[in-house]
Structure formats: C-alpha cells, structure tokens
C-alpha cells in the first residue's frame with residue numbers, strides 16, 4: 001500500500017474542496033511544459049537515507065521524493081515526520097511504500113538500504129549481506145524507472161555499484177557509486193583545518209576504493225588555484241612526506257572513528273550525496289570523485305571494476321573521466337586498489 005501526502009486527510013472529497021476553494025482565472029495560459037518535473041527515490045530510510053532525504057528537501061532538489069524501506073511502520077513514521085516540515089521547506093511531494101511502484105518514473109534512484117558496519121568492522125565485511133539485498137532492490141527499481149540514474153551508497157560501495165550495474169542492465173554511465181566524494185571532503189576538511197583556510201577553496205582528490213586502499217592524489221591539491229606541492233618546492237619550503245601520509249591515514253580512519261563514537265556516519269554522506277544529486281539532475285557538469293566503470297582509465301585493465309575517479313557528472317550521468325596527471329606512484333596505488341576490489345569481486349559470481 002502506498003502512503004501518500006497529507007491531502008488524504010481531507011477525505012475522498014479533498015480534490016473537490018481544492019477545486020471550489022480557488023476561483024479559476026479567466027483566459028489563463030495553460031501551464032508551461034518546459035520545466036521538468038524531477039523525482040528522486042531513496043531506498044533505505046535509516047540514518048543515511050534520512051540524512052540524504054532531508055538534505056534533498058532543504059536544498060530543493062526534487063519536485064517529488066519517494067521513500068522505500070522494508071520496515072513499513074518506520075517508513076510511514078519517517079514520511080510523516082518529513083511531511084510535517086512542509087511549512088518550512090520548498091514544496092516537494094513526499095510518498096513512501098515498501099512497494100517499488102512508488103518509485104515509478106524516478107530520475108535518480110539512491111540506494112542506502114542494508115547492513116552497516118559495527119565499530120571496528122571493515123566495509124568489505126558487509127559484502128555478502130548487502131549483495132543479497134540488492135537482488136530484491138535493483139530489479140524493481142530498474143523496472144519502474146528504466147531511464148533513471150542509479151546512485152549506490154550502501155557499502156562496500158564500489159562492489160555494490162558493480163553488482164547494481166549487473167542487476168540493472170543499465171549502461172555503465174547511469175550507474176554510479178558515491179565513492180570517495182565523501183573521503184575527498186574529509187581530506188579537504190583536514191587540509192583546510194591544517195592551513196586555517198576554507199575547505200571550499202581546497203581542491204584535492206581521494207580516488208580508488210571507498211575504503212582502506214583509497215589513494216590520496218597529493219599532486220591535485222590546490223588552494224585558491226595555487227598547486228600546493230609545486231608551490232612549496234618552488235619556494236624551497238621543506239615538507240615531511242610523513243605529514244601527508246598522516247593526513248591520508250586520518251581520512252581512512254575517519255569513518256571508523258565516527259562509527260566508534262556515534263554508531264554510524266550520516267550528515268557528511270547526506271551532503272555529499274545531495275551535491276551529487278544536484279550535479280546530475282541540474283546538469284552541473286561538475287567533477288566529483290565517484291565510483292564509475294573504471295576499466296580503460298589510468299591503466300586499469302584487470303576487469304570490469306567500479307572505483308572512484310574524478311568524473312564529469314551531468315544529466316546523462318557520467319559524461320567522462322578527467323584525465324589528470326598522476327605520478328607513477330599514484331597510478332601504481334590506484335591499480336593496487338582496483339586489484340583489491342577485483343579479487344573480492346571475482347568470488348561473487350556476478
């Protein structure tokens with residue numbers, strides 16, 4: 001059963017009431033059909049799904065938001081709680097159901113359902129449990145929204161993005177994992193904090209696996225357009241490679257630390273995914289490090305693998321992968337990250 005918006009509280013006569021409430025204007029032009037109606041579906045209304053849903057609402061990214069979860073009572077509770085904020089938010093139709101028909105005609109389907117890490121547990125540990133769930137989630141999503149973009153967030157995100165690609169039958173440019181967009185934000189925050197500047201002025205990418213083998217691209221760090229490492233070298237200012245490694249280690253440890261402290265991560269992934277939704281649906285053509293079909297880029301040739309690369313995102317999904325200059329060491333680490341993912345993937349039987 002689909003749970004709809006609050007207009008149902010006017011009873012079956014709700015529509016009649018609306019019709020008699022407004023006196024129609026005379027000779028009005030028909031509504032413009034040029035503005036696109038945008039629909040986003042979020043599967044999984046746990047900590048992550050709800051952080052994403054509320055960021056989507058506050059940032060006015062969709063005309064319609066559909067929520068799906070396997071727990072109907074919690075789902076209805078979350079839907080109502082969001083609907084009750086209608087007076088404070090841009091107008092968005094919110095519906096919810098355990099039945100995937102609620103997602104029909106979505107432009108973007110975001111998957112956050114599944115098990116999350118316990119303190120100390122790695123993302124890869126979630127693999128078997130979450131792969132099994134995807135078989136129930138991806139085929140109905142793909143059936144109801146065959147032209148949508150799939151954005152996978154559940155962990156281990158790179159492997160689950162690959163499995164979702166296989167299960168959906170979608171072209172690879174329309175299957176994306178949130179990947180290291182979050183890790184890169186953590187990286188930018190730590191660099192900004194270190195140098196006492198605004199993280200939005202720090203450009204820096206983490207690529208590869210969203211996990212323990214991620215790769216920090218030191219050569220990409222720039223602040224206000226100034227490439228940091230080459231600036232330091234030109235000015236003959238010494239820096240410790242260990243300092244850089246420590247910052248990367250802090251990025252890798254970030255999720256573990258937050259999970260130890262509060263049990264899960266949510267706010268940063270909420271903003272990260274909303275930013276991706278904006279770039280995709282508003283055709284922003286921005287570059288984000290996200291999990292994409294990586295075979296053929298940067299010498300990755302061991303198999304069909306999804307991992308994060310700086311990708312150009314727009315209404316068509318992944319428009320391309322940026323050809324940035326990597327050092328030999330960075331290319332080697334990226335290939336190793338791909339191999340780690342492939343080793344596990346090859347045992348999945350997909």
Ligand SMILES: NC(=O)C1=CN([C@@H]2O[C@H](COP(=O)(O)OP(=O)(O)OC[C@H]3O[C@@H](n4cnc5c(N)ncnc54)[C@H](O)[C@@H]3O)[C@@H](O)[C@H]2O)C=CC1
Pocket residue numbers: 043044045046047048049068069070071112113114115116117126130133136137152153154155156157178179182210264265266269
């Ligand atoms: N890629 C990333 O950067 C991040 C990924 N995550 C991942 O997101 C996932 C969700 O994390 P949380 O929201 O904290 O977990 P949670 O336990 O709070 O929520 C998971 C939700 O999935 C629902 N669910 C389970 N099976 C389902 C099914 N078959 N169909 C529909 N819904 C189903 C549950 O009812 C629950 O509401 C985890 O895998 C976590 O590791 C979390 C943070 C960041």
Ligand SMILES: CC(=O)C(=O)O
Pocket residue numbers: 123155182255265269
């Ligand atoms: C849980 C997770 O993947 C993260 O916060 O990075």
